[in-house]
Amino acid sequence: MIQKTVKSAEEAVADISDGAKLMMGGFGLCGIPENCIQALLKKEVQALTIISNNAGVDNFGIGLFLKKRMVKKMISSYVGENAEFERQLLSGEIEVDLVPQGTLAERIRAGGAGIPAFYTPAGVGTEVAFGKETRTFDGKQFLLETGLTADFALIKAWKGDTAGNLIFKGTAMNFNPIMATAGKITIAEVEELVPAGGLNPNEIHTPGIFVQRIFQGKGYEKRIENRTVSF
Amino acid sequence: MIQKTVKSAEEAVADISDGAKLMMGGFGLCGIPENCIQALLKKEVQALTIISNNAGVDNFGIGLFLKKRMVKKMISSYVGENAEFERQLLSGEIEVDLVPQGTLAERIRAGGAGIPAFYTPAGVGTEVAFGKETRTFDGKQFLLETGLTADFALIKAWKGDTAGNLIFKGTAMNFNPIMATAGKITIAEVEELVPAGGLNPNEIHTPGIFVQRIFQGKGYEKRIENRTVSF
Amino acid sequence: MLTKEQIAKRISKEIKHGQYINLGIGIPTLVANYIPSKIEVVLQSENGLLGIGPFPKEMDVDPDLINAGKQTISIIPGSSIFDSAQSFAMIRGGHVDLTILGAMEVSEFGDIANWKIPGKMVKGMGGAMDLVSSAKNIIVAMQHCSKDGQSKLLPTCTLPITGIRCVKKIVTDLAVLEINPSGGFVLLERAPGVTIEEIKLKTAGNLIVPNQVLEINLD
Amino acid sequence: MLTKEQIAKRISKEIKHGQYINLGIGIPTLVANYIPSKIEVVLQSENGLLGIGPFPKEMDVDPDLINAGKQTISIIPGSSIFDSAQSFAMIRGGHVDLTILGAMEVSEFGDIANWKIPGKMVKGMGGAMDLVSSAKNIIVAMQHCSKDGQSKLLPTCTLPITGIRCVKKIVTDLAVLEINPSGGFVLLERAPGVTIEEIKLKTAGNLIVPNQVLEINLD
Numbered sequence: 001m002i003q004k005t006v007k008s009a010e011e012a013v014a015d016i017s018d019g020a021k022l023m024m025g026g027f028g029l030c031g032i033p034e035n036c037i038q039a040l041l042k043k044e045v046q047a048l049t050i051i052s053n054n055a056g057v058d059n060f061g062i063g064l065f066l067k068k069r070m071v072k073k074m075i076s077s078y079v080g081e082n083a084e085f086e087r088q089l090l091s092g093e094i095e096v097d098l099v100p101q102g103t104l105a106e107r108i109r110a111g112g113a114g115i116p117a118f119y120t121p122a123g124v125g126t127e128v129a130f131g132k133e134t135r136t137f138d139g140k141q142f143l144l145e146t147g148l149t150a151d152f153a154l155i156k157a158w159k160g161d162t163a164g165n166l167i168f169k170g171t172a173m174n175f176n177p178i179m180a181t182a183g184k185i186t187i188a189e190v191e192e193l194v195p196a197g198g199l200n201p202n203e204i205h206t207p208g209i210f211v212q213r214i215f216q217g218k219g220y221e222k223r224i225e226n227r228t229v230s231f
Numbered sequence: 232m233i234q235k236t237v238k239s240a241e242e243a244v245a246d247i248s249d250g251a252k253l254m255m256g257g258f259g260l261c262g263i264p265e266n267c268i269q270a271l272l273k274k275e276v277q278a279l280t281i282i283s284n285n286a287g288v289d290n291f292g293i294g295l296f297l298k299k300r301m302v303k304k305m306i307s308s309y310v311g312e313n314a315e316f317e318r319q320l321l322s323g324e325i326e327v328d329l330v331p332q333g334t335l336a337e338r339i340r341a342g343g344a345g346i347p348a349f350y351t352p353a354g355v356g357t358e359v360a361f362g363k364e365t366r367t368f369d370g371k372q373f374l375l376e377t378g379l380t381a382d383f384a385l386i387k388a389w390k391g392d393t394a395g396n397l398i399f400k401g402t403a404m405n406f407n408p409i410m411a412t413a414g415k416i417t418i419a420e421v422e423e424l425v426p427a428g429g430l431n432p433n434e435i436h437t438p439g440i441f442v443q444r445i446f447q448g449k450g451y452e453k454r455i456e457n458r459t460v461s462f
Numbered sequence: 463m464l465t466k467e468q469i470a471k472r473i474s475k476e477i478k479h480g481q482y483i484n485l486g487i488g489i490p491t492l493v494a495n496y497i498p499s500k501i502e503v504v505l506q507s508e509n510g511l512l513g514i515g516p517f518p519k520e521m522d523v524d525p526d527l528i529n530a531g532k533q534t535i536s537i538i539p540g541s542s543i544f545d546s547a548q549s550f551a552m553i554r555g556g557h558v559d560l561t562i563l564g565a566m567e568v569s570e571f572g573d574i575a576n577w578k579i580p581g582k583m584v585k586g587m588g589g590a591m592d593l594v595s596s597a598k599n600i601i602v603a604m605q606h607c608s609k610d611g612q613s614k615l616l617p618t619c620t621l622p623i624t625g626i627r628c629v630k631k632i633v634t635d636l637a638v639l640e641i642n643p644s645g646g647f648v649l650l651e652r653a654p655g656v657t658i659e660e661i662k663l664k665t666a667g668n669l670i671v672p673n674q675v676l677e678i679n680l681d
Numbered sequence: 682m683l684t685k686e687q688i689a690k691r692i693s694k695e696i697k698h699g700q701y702i703n704l705g706i707g708i709p710t711l712v713a714n715y716i717p718s719k720i721e722v723v724l725q726s727e728n729g730l731l732g733i734g735p736f737p738k739e740m741d742v743d744p745d746l747i748n749a750g751k752q753t754i755s756i757i758p759g760s761s762i763f764d765s766a767q768s769f770a771m772i773r774g775g776h777v778d779l780t781i782l783g784a785m786e787v788s789e790f791g792d793i794a795n796w797k798i799p800g801k802m803v804k805g806m807g808g809a810m811d812l813v814s815s816a817k818n819i820i821v822a823m824q825h826c827s828k829d830g831q832s833k834l835l836p837t838c839t840l841p842i843t844g845i846r847c848v849k850k851i852v853t854d855l856a857v858l859e860i861n862p863s864g865g866f867v868l869l870e871r872a873p874g875v876t877i878e879e880i881k882l883k884t885a886g887n888l889i890v891p892n893q894v895l896e897i898n899l900d
Contacts, residue, residue, distance in 0.1 A: 001732070001759035002699050002721050027509040027546070028532040030525065053546070080585035081532075089584055096584070101508065102550030102592030106346070109547040113766075114773030114815055115337070116368035118349035120554065121595035125626035127578075128591060137347035137377070146368070158526075163723075163759035169433055170526035170543060171509050177545045181774060197758025202400055203434050205545075207731050207761035209701050209723065209776050222525035225532040230517040232513070232540035233480050233502050258728040258765070259751040261744065284765070311804035312751075320803055327803070332727065333769025333811030340766040344547075345554030345596055351773065352814035356845035358797075359810060389745075394504075394540035401745035401762060402728050408764040412555060428539025436764075438512050438542035440482050440504065440557050453744035456751040461736040 001196040004164040004214045009039035012187045012213045016152055018045050019072075023108065023148075023179040024052040024062060025155040028081070028225050031172030032061050033156040035189045035217035041065070047072040051108070051150055053101060053175055055079040060223050069093070075148070077101035081225065100128060103145050105178060110147035112181025112210070117146045153183025156217070157206070160190035161197070164211030165204045173205065180210045189217035232427040235395040235445045240270035243418045243444045247383055249276050250303075254339065254379075254410040255283040255293060256386040259312070259456050262403030263292050264387040266420045266448035272296070278303040282339070282381055284332060284406055286310040291454050300324070306379070308332035312456065331359060334376050336409060341378035343412025343441070348377045384414025387448070388437070391421035392428070395442030396435045404436065411441045420448035464635045464653045464678065469603050471496040471680055473562060473633050476601055482506055484553065484593060486563030487531040489603040493562055504540075506558055508589040510549050513541025530589065550589070554596045561597035563590060565604045565629075567619045570667035572629040572641040574602065575621035587624060594625030606634035606664050613666035615639070615647055637661050638678060639669075646670045651678045683854045683872045683897065688822050690715040690899055692781060692852050695820055701725055703772065703812060705782030706750040708822040712781055723759075725777055727808040729768050732760025749808065769808065773815045780816035782809060784823045784848075786838045789886035791848040791860040793821065794840035806843060813844030825853035825883050832885035834858070834866055856880050857897060858888075865889045870897045 006012045013036055016022070026032030041064055048071050055074055056063035065071050066085050073095040079085055088094040099107070100122040110118055119142035123129050133144040155176040158169035166188055168176060180186050188206075193216035196208075237243045244267055247253070257263030272295055279302050286305055287294035296302050297315050304326040310316055319325040330338070331353040341349055350373035354360050364375040386407040389400035397419055399407060411417050419437075424447035427439075464472065466489050474496035477483065484506045485491050494514070497503060505514040507529045514529055515536035522536060529535045552558055567575040574594055577587035594600055607613055615632070632639045638651040646668040652661060654677055662669055683691065685708050693715035696702065703725045704710050713733070716722060724733040726748045733748055734755035741755060748754045771777055786794040793813055796806035813819055826832055834851070851858045857870040865887040871880060871894055881888055 001757065002701075002723055027530075028528065030509070030528050030532070076586060078586040078588040086584060098584075098586045100587050100591035101546070101589035102554055105546035105550050106344075106554075109770075110349070112774050113337075113770030114352065114775060116350050116371075116373055117366075118341070118346050120346060120592075122554070122592040124595060125573075126591060126624065127622050128587075135348075140347075142347055161759060165759065165761050167433070168543075168545075170524065171507070171511050171528050172526040173433075173543055173545050174510050175546045178547045181770065181776075195758075201730075201732070201756060201760045201762045202398070202404075204761040204763075207763055207767075207771070208759065209725070209731055209771055224523070224525050224534060225528075226534065227523060228517045228533040228535075229520045229523060231519075232538065233482075233504055258749075259747065261728070261747050261751070307805060309805040309807040317803060329803075329805045331806050331810035332765070332808035333773055336765035336769050337773075340551075343555050344551030345556060351811075353773070353811040355814060356792075357810060357843060358841050359806075392540060396540065396542050399762075399764075401743065402726070402730050402747050403745040404762055404764050405729050406765045409766045412551065412557075426539075432511075432513070432537060432541045432543045435542040435544075438544055438548075438552070439540065440506070440512055440552055455742070455744050455753060456747075457753065458742060459736045459752040459754075460739045460742060462738075 001163040003162050004211055005162045006213045006215050008215060009035040009189065012036065012215055013039045016040065016045055019047045020152060021049040021150045023150040023153040023183055024050055025176035025179050027174035028054050029061050029223045031156050031174050031176055033154040033189050034220055036154040036187060037061065044068060046070055049073045051075040051148060053077050053104065055082050055085045057081050057225065058084055075099060077104050105175065107145055107148040108182045109178045111149040112178060115147055117144055120145055149182045151184055153179040153186040155180050155186065155188050157188055157190045159192045159194065159199060160188055160214050161194050161199050163196040164208030164214050165199050166206035167199060167203055168205050177206045180206045185212045186210055187213045189215055191217060191220065232394040234393050235439065235442055236393045237444045237446050239446060240266040240420065243267065243446055244270045247271065247276060250278045251383060252280040252381045254381040254384040254414055255281055256407035256410050258405035259285050260292050260454045262387050262405050262407055264385040264420050265451055267385040267418060268292065275299060277301055280304045282306040282379060284308050284335065286313050286316045288312050288456060289315055306330060308335050336406065338376055338379040339413045340409045342380040343409065346378055348375055351376055380413045382415055384410040384417040386411050386417065386419050388419055388421045390423045390425065390430060391419055391445050392425050392430050394427040395439030395445050396430055397437035398430060398434055399436050408437045411437045416443045417441055418444045420446055422448060422451065463656060467492060468680055469633050469635060472638065472678055473601055473603055477501060477503055481559040482557065483560045484508060484558050488564045490562040490564060491531060508549050510544050510546060511541060513538045550592050553592050556596060556598060558597060560599045561593045562601045562603060565602045567614050567616055567621050568602055568629050568632055569616050569619045570646050572627045573619050573623050574625055574629050575619040575623045577624050578622045590624050594628040600629050602629050602632045604634055606636040613664050615665045615667045617667045636664065642670055649675050651676050653678050682875060686711060687899055688852050688854060691857065691897055692820055692822055696720060696722055700778040701776065702779045703727060703777050707783045709781040709783060710750060727768050727772065729763050729765060730760060732757045769811050772811050775815060775817060777816060779818045780812045781820045781822060784821045786833050786835055786840050787821055787848050787851055788835055788838045789865050791846045792838050792842050793844055793848050794838040794842045796843050797841045809843050813847040819848050821848050821851045823853055825855040832883050834884045834886045836886045855883065861889055868894050870895050872897050
């Protein structure tokens with residue numbers, strides 16, 4: 001089996017440089033690549049384009065990039081919960097491309113799957129349709145949307161093996177498996193790294209072919225945005 | 232949980248009638264819905280349109296439908312291994328629409344996912360491109376292909392639960408999970424049926440939302456087309 | 463006038479056995495509390511889950527299990543996990559039977575606006591545009607008027623819209639209304655203690671009042 | 682002249698450490714037998730498997746584990762299973778590094794025909810059109826001439842084509858050839874005992890013969 005292991009987050013992100021286009025897995029703070037985020041914060045790379053469903057919160061996740069002004073452009077579906085982001089946006093310090101969540105997911109999947117473009121109903125008749133081709137199929141209108149890829153995809157899985165195979169847990173899966181397919185270089189951090197052969201082939205969510213580097217992360221905080229309990 | 236269980240293959244296919252458009256899972260004879268095939272053979276429905284990667288062999292799988300002249304049209308990527316099929320085709324008794332395998336898979340996924348059409352490079356410059364829109368993205372040519380759906384999708388899984396969740400095993404997975412998403416009515420037969428809650432939510436390949444009927448099959452033959460062994 | 467909880471309770475009566483349902487953030491989330499136990503439905507969360515359960519006990523909180531509102535949740539037996547592309551494949555493909563969501567404005571043709579206030583709010587549309595462009599049945603849960611007293615039921619939306627001609631029904635603190643396919647809000651039910659006159663006054667769009675308008679039944 | 686096994690062995694020398702490879706039916710399948718053990722590669726089967734192992738022992742045959750040629754197979758540690766859409770997402774998305782497949786004809790521009798003989802054979806293209814339209818590197822394994830002695834290396838394909846301008850290299854029983862980007866078969870190596878004259882005679886397309894043409898080394 002082809003081995004994908006690297007020693008650390010620092011080694012994994014060593015060649016990510018200013019101006020890079022990154023995909024980052026996670027929904028809110030759930031399933032985000034915490035170790036890679038820390039390593040990039042240390043590097044203080046600049047002018048990043050980040051494709052991520054959300055922009056973190058003020059003091060965690062991608063929010064930390066925003067605080068350090070590392071981000072030139074965000075491509076996201078929802079960027080609330082982040083006052084500093086809203087400030088940078090309203091002041092014009094940051095560009096943002098808001099994309100319907102399902103369109104974002106499908107564009108990422110398409111990018112990874114060699115589909116240059118597809119039609120979707122989401123956004124017909126709205127601002128999202130500006131400048132896009134509209135086409136009717138079976139009497140219903142659809143927009144043409146294009147596939148998305150990135151220089152690097154930074155993703156977080158529950159378990160992984162040295163061949164790059166990944167298994168996710170719960171809703172920490174979210175955008176991670178599709179982003180894994182769409183990075184020219186995909187870097188996976190996992191809570192538990194096992195030798196190739198240590199995972200059941202039928203249970204693998206992301207086949208190793210999509211992963212170029214893998215390492216076992218450490219010190220996961222897994223912050224909760226809205227702790228809601230019943231009594 | 233919504234319960235999807237039916238008692239038998241006969242009950243599951245009771246409302247499939249002449250002229251129906253069916254998707255049938257499997258690659259060669261691997262992962263085919265053997266019980267539903269038997270039940271349909273008994274019903275002797277006519278003039279079926281069948282979307283299936285292959286057409287079975289002369290005396291098993293969809294090949295048995297062909298013997299009984301139950302099929303009006305096949306939509307497939309590969310129909311070798313079947314002399315009766317070749318005879319019906321050359322004599323004009325059956326229509327066949329040959330589709331590149333990846334295009335077939337993607338068209339089925341698109342149909343289930345509400346994507347009316349997408350662009351793919353497969354078939355550019357070949358017979359497959361006749362009558363189709365060709366479009367250039369980033370200097371490369373692509374064909375416009377449309378989503379596929381069916382009146383019924385007949386699929387075979389390894390394990391399932393009463394809520395319709397499915398887990399596949401080995402390469403018997405193949406077209407089954409995507410066809411599950413593209414049938415107006417999806418009928419799943421499984422080797423082992425457990426109560427809802429009996430499967431790990433993280434290991435489920437096909438969420439129950441895609442399955443309308445499920446039953447535990449019996450007497451699986453699992454014929455092998457090319458038994459190849461090493462010594 | 464209905465409380466938020468009562469709006470949620472009234473909407474719960476629209477739910478049918480066997481449905482797959484996506485509940486938006488806010489009042490729609492409360493609907494789950496009022497679904498009768500004999501009616502079996504499955505709640506979808508667009509971040510990748512079918513089978514949302516109640517909020518967890520403190521000791522069972524799992525940061526890897528949240529809903530689309532980023533709240534910690536539990537899962538029910540028979541639930542399943544999937545990625546974001548698969549989740550919206552379900553939504554776009556018409557596999558989700560019912561979508562209940564909030565709105566800032568609804569037009570008398572069923573257009574909905576709920577994602578942006580130019581110059582003020584830039585949170586984004588999340589999954590709302592996908593949901594409203596694809597769902598077979600869309601019910602809006604909202605207050606009849608904004609905080610400053612403006613009607614949210616309009617001839618046409620003034621805010622950037624989320625989707626066109628998609629809303630089927632609206633449940634507000636004052637009334638239950640249906641969108642007439644050729645335009646207009648059909649008044650189906652009024653809240654206890656609310657007159658038709660008041661609803662007329664607070665509906666900026668064309669209000670169609672049938673001969674009989676029942677009082678909303680919350681039992 | 683090379684045997685089928687020798688064609689496979691020669692092609693195995695084109696394989697690099699760390700590659701993901703799709704092997705077609707026939708001679709390409711044999712290539713797996715000649716990959717040196719120190720070179721780690723992963724074989725993809727388009728019916729939904731990464732990590733094809735050797736054919737199984739009789740007692741280990743599993744009907745639920747086959748390759749794209751419907752042969753029973755084993756899997757190696759680190760393998761993974763996926764559906765047909767995911768499989769061709771890998772292929773179309775350029776994640777598979779090398780495709781080795783058979784052909785009925787190859788043109789001097791790298792067009793390939795291998796799926797149909799009008800009026801005679803209607804088996805279908807299977808995954809070949811997807812593979813040739815997407816793979817970064819395509820090597821064809823075939824006999825230099827058909828059974829009735831016709832050259833299979835042509836100025837243009839006479840049979841319905843599978844893909845245009847996609848083949849990079851061809852290994853036949855007589856020679857190793859490369860497609861010249863502006864047209865023509867560049868003769869890289871000749872089989873032991875085969876003269877350049879014979880290859881010229883049996884190549885209907887434009888054959889480009891460099892100053893030096895090595896003999897194929899099978900060690």
